[in-house]
Amino acid sequence: MNSLHAGQFFGVTNTNIQIGGLTLTDTEYTHPYVDWHYHENAYFTFILSGNVIEGNQKEIYHCSAGSLLFHHWQxxxxxxxxxxxxxxxxxxLRPDWFEAHGLKSNSLQGSINMQDPHLIKMMYNIFKEVKLDYRLGGLAIESLLTQLLDTAAEPNQSSFKQKPIWALRLKDLLHDSPCATWTLQSLSDELAIHPVHLSRNFSKHFQCNLGDYIRMLKVQAALRMFQxxxxxLTEIALTCGFADQSHFIRSFKALHHITPLTFKKLLKKI
Known part of the structure; x- marks a missing residue:
């Protein structure tokens, strides 16, 4: 079985950046099939464009733009x-990077398909900092990455087993139809729970209020359309359920601190 060293991926790597114990690469995948292999370092894969199917010893992931995967080394x-x-x-991430930042290198294990929009938002912002100017954004990159790992390792993020059935069902509803026009009453009817119970308890299981969570999903659906x-921008805004382009721009800037047009240009940078 092939073992890949830092910065090695099957394709054409157009960007390879070293920041301390981090290696950041931007790669166009060119191989229709890559046989079983592993990497010497733990790493995240963030799909920016297109589609890829990834299989491991337990699961098969069908990944499209916006998908975020984590693999432990080997x-x-x-x-x-x-x-x-x-x-x-x-x-x-090299093992010494974890140590230098006070993180446990085994806090995340195996291969993980990360679907939490909070984690995806952080990775989009890491990508943004790299493309703006990684030499000035190194501190921001490491800070965001530390936050991402810490959040992903929390017990309520690593498993949904402890969540009530209505929260699991709600997650599926929102993620399956991120651009739908939901109301508190329509969601409550779908879940067969009282609107007050839903609004009062949502943040306990999703780490933000319902409106912010839905906006994150809509913005991330818009980011997938940037490819x-x-x-x-008007077509993207309306397709993703925003009232108009202005509403989309305000929501986008609140999450990523730059305009959608600027981010779209950064996605084109190799």
């Missing part, structure tokens, strides 16, 4: 790339 997996342009952003060159 975790074997394989990849299948459907036809079309596919691009990924990777953040590799389609012909889509205007």
């Amino acid at each position: 975790e074997p997996h394989y990849n299948i790339k459907p036809k079309g342009y596919t691009r990924g952003f990777h953040v590799e 389609h060159k012909d889509s205007t």
Whole structure:
């Protein structure tokens, strides 16, 4: 089985940046199939464009733009790339990086498909800092990455087993239809719970209020559409459930601190 060293991925790596114990790469995937292999460092894969299927010893993940995966080192997996342009952003972490930042290197184990929009938002912001100017953004990158790892390792993030059935059902509803126009009453009716119970207890299980969570999902749905060159901001805003372009821009800036147009340009940078 192949073992890949830091910065090695199957494809054309256009960017390779070293920040302390981190290796950051921006890679176009070119191999239709990559046999079982593992990496010497723990790392995140963030799909920026296209699609890829990844299998490990327990699960198979169908990943599209916006998907975030984590692999512990020496975790074997394989990849299948459907036809079309596919691009990924990777953040590799050496063991000494964990130690230097007071993090346990075994806090996350195995291969994980991270679906929490809080974690995806952090990774989008890490990517933004890299593309703006990694030499000035090194502190921000390490701070965001530390926060991402700490949040992902929390017990209520690592498993949904302790969540009530209505919270599991609600997660599926919101993630399956992120651009739908939900109301508190319509969600309550779907879940067969009282609106007051839903609004009062939502933050206990999702770490923010209901409105902020839905806005994160809508913005991330919009970010996935950035790969389609012909889509205007107005078209993206309306497709993703925003009232208008202005509402979309305000929501986007609140999460990523730059305009959607600026972020769209950063996604084009290799």
